[in-house]
Amino acid sequence: MKKYLLYGSERYALAILRPLQDAIRRRGGEAAWFFDGPGAADLVEGERLLDVRGVRDWKPDAVLTPGNHLPHFFPGVKVEVFHGFDAGKPRHIYIRGFFDLYCTTGPRDTAQFQALADKLGHFSVAQTGWPKLDPMFKRDALREIAGPLPPVRDPPVILYHSTFSPSWSAAETLYGEVRRLSRDGRWRWIVTFHPKMPAETVARYKALQNEHLRFAEDDNILDLFPQVDMMCSDTSSALSEFLLTGKPVVTFRNRRPGPQLIDIDQVDQFEPAIARALSRPPELMQAIAEFGLAIHPDRDGRSSERVLDAIDAFIAGGGRNRRPKPANLWRKLKLRRRIGYWGPARC
Template sequence: MTDPKPAPKHYLLYGSERYALAILRPLQEAIRARGAEAAWFFDGPGAEDMVAGERLLTVEEVRAWKPLAVITSSNAVPHFFPGVKVETFHGFDAGKPRHIYVRGFFDLYCTTGPRDTAQFQAIADRVGHFSVTETGFPKLDPFMQEISGPLPPVRQPPVILYHSTFSPSWSAAETLYEEVKRLSRDSRWRWIVTFHPKMNPETTAKFKALQNEYLSFAENDNILELFPQVDLMCSDTSSALNEFLLTGKPVVTFKNRRPGPQLIDIDDPAQFESAIGRALARPPELLQAIREYADAIHPYRDGRSSERVLEAIDAFVARGAKNRRRKPLNLWRKLKIRRRIGYWGPA
């Protein structure tokens, strides 16, 4: 008599924004490739964009399903869900003050590259209630071959991607609107504009109204889909610009909060046109700085970050699924999550 096959492992993918789908779907694919099962829980936008074959659970169903791990790109996770709590992040550190911080919800952080790993490991060594494993960013897996190959020549005419973050204090969209308007009527360059889904609707409407034969507005859920179509990104302090730098192509920024040699950063709209010209010329020292920066934030080019996340979870479970210290009580934040989800049952 043969022993019955072990039940497949369960992994819950947890999202609070639509962009969780783009980040976590590669993990879903890797989970299924292992013969395991993936399901989703959303407490914000995103569930309406799920497709056939993807499984959405309620709170009660999650608790009965007993996932081995809850994996999320959010900064918090319901503590009353079973399983190891794992954060994969929702983007790279763009210099905003809310990237390197710890809220006490997670057992394991899966970091994107050496720069983040060093910062989170230093905190882990001090507080002791979470572990850190460098895995790479799952969102990039399906695109890595496409975005990390040899640098293609600049198109004729060149194509520029304009993207801005949504926060008024970080966004340059209104400041650069007149320049984008003027340059988008010039046949030298073509433009694709895309914004964060939380962008001020009035700003979005203004840029959509600029559409002409030289400028189009893209509403892709995953901005990575646009990267192979363009030669240059213009932005401000958006984490998407770090993803774009992995292509090896230049980025022009306006008052970036953490400028460096990998960027062409300006602080006056009058500099915008000349900065674009310099970026399209691709000076060798700029391309070298981009390569070095890309290796620091995400050195992986194999498209296997999702598999590394699952391996990190296996390793954490194998060593007892415990850290040196218990997580903080976090009562106020836990109460806020219960209120948002509407669950008041046992933890």
């Protein structure tokens, strides 16, 4: 029986790693969880939580995480499955020296990580797709992905989502417009934010709730996608997830705009941009389709299985890369302090 440790530092790890847990169990394997941040309290009956000593005694074959670190002193192949798509923020294509294997989502990321793997030699790359999206591609409610979109609702429903960093977030800048547009009933709104959004901003938007605007606190933003006709955002990786549904996105001062987005840089452009998105112009819809194929071409809902296959292949090939990982002493020291473990590195 193969054993896999699912490692998280934020609650969003649950939505990313639970499809992997399901795939592990279907194969007759065993999964357990470790958290060094929020998330453990949200585990449910049947999900096993380990502490540091428990992990070392259990000796997993692999440790999988969507984060950018994991303890070098945990047994098993160290696997990065990513917490989101490349949204133009710093350090998405960035090698931190913790991982043996990177499981990439699509051709765009694969090419960049593989070039670094060829140069550095201390990690491998496998294009698998993203486990978080497996339920979305399998779910009956999103069969629209494989065919024509349903008509825009009457009234249309808009998902407003923002990242948390003040330098990237438009939540405060667009607050007045969302407040104004959510009161006349022409459009309906669902608002959701990154878990790290400042509490003051969250409180302001929660106070806007009325018959036309709902503040959603769903753990998994994918659950909201079938309920809406378009998204408004800024520089959030969630907008790439949304584009895979084939629906339009309006962004405010996006760090990496392209033809797949309606990007604006002035507040007074917000309302007309929404109207254009809801009209679904053909050139925009074609750009969205092409973008989706570049970042995540697999639509079969089997990315988790491909991740496990990639791990099996890596182990079968000897479980090593052609060069050892860097010493990484400062980062390892910080992670030991974070977890509170000062024991030996080897089991």
